[in-house]
């Protein structure tokens with residue numbers, strides 16, 4: 106039955122939205138889902154997903170419960186035909202690439218071609234750049250203005266954060282240089 110959110114949106118909370126993670130092997134699909142589901146990252150040796158499995162998550166959007174059934178697929182080429190079979194029922198697809206791997210980004214074009222071929226026309230598609238270089242990362246569009254303000258604001262915030270964390274302190278204090286106070290002889294004091 107439809108529920109009305111605080112924002113006046115009618116939405117059936119009983120619906121489960123099939124959401125699929127796709128992308129090259131090793132881009133981090135399983136790791137992303139584990140992080141989202143369990144809030145942890147297990148570094149170490151990479152074991153490629155074989156087959157397909159799902160995790161259920163319920164999110165709250167404007168006070169509405171949104172049920173996601175998130176499928177983690179195997180990125181290896183030999184499992185591709187299995188993955189295609191799942192595209193048809195998907196309401197959302199998260200296409201991952203690894204920002205440290207150029208080939209995984211180049212291959213997103215082929216992934217999108219497959220998505221357009223096998224998935225529903227109105228599927229929600231999100232491109233995600235996973236992993237990190239230890240630098241701030243944002244994608245922008247000078248055309249649409251996407252993240253343009255955010256890019257400069259993010260840098261400005263980081264500059265402020267660093268200056269707050271690392272205040273410029275004098276390396277020594279004046280009183281460290283002064284001779285220890287001599288015992289007052291009483292001869293020269295002011296009274």
Ligand SMILES: Nc1nc2c(ncn2[C@@H]2O[C@H](COP(=O)(O)OP(=O)(O)OP(=O)(O)O)[C@@H](O)[C@H]2O)c(=O)[nH]1
Pocket residue numbers: 128129130131132133134135136137147148149150151152153154155178179180181235236237
């Ligand atoms: N540094 C770093 N390593 C990551 C990140 N995400 C995943 N990894 C590592 O990348 C390797 C591959 O991650 P997986 O999550 O198994 O990749 P996958 O996309 O599920 O791979 P397939 O199952 O073969 O499709 C593992 O060694 C992870 O620990 C990340 O955000 N940062």
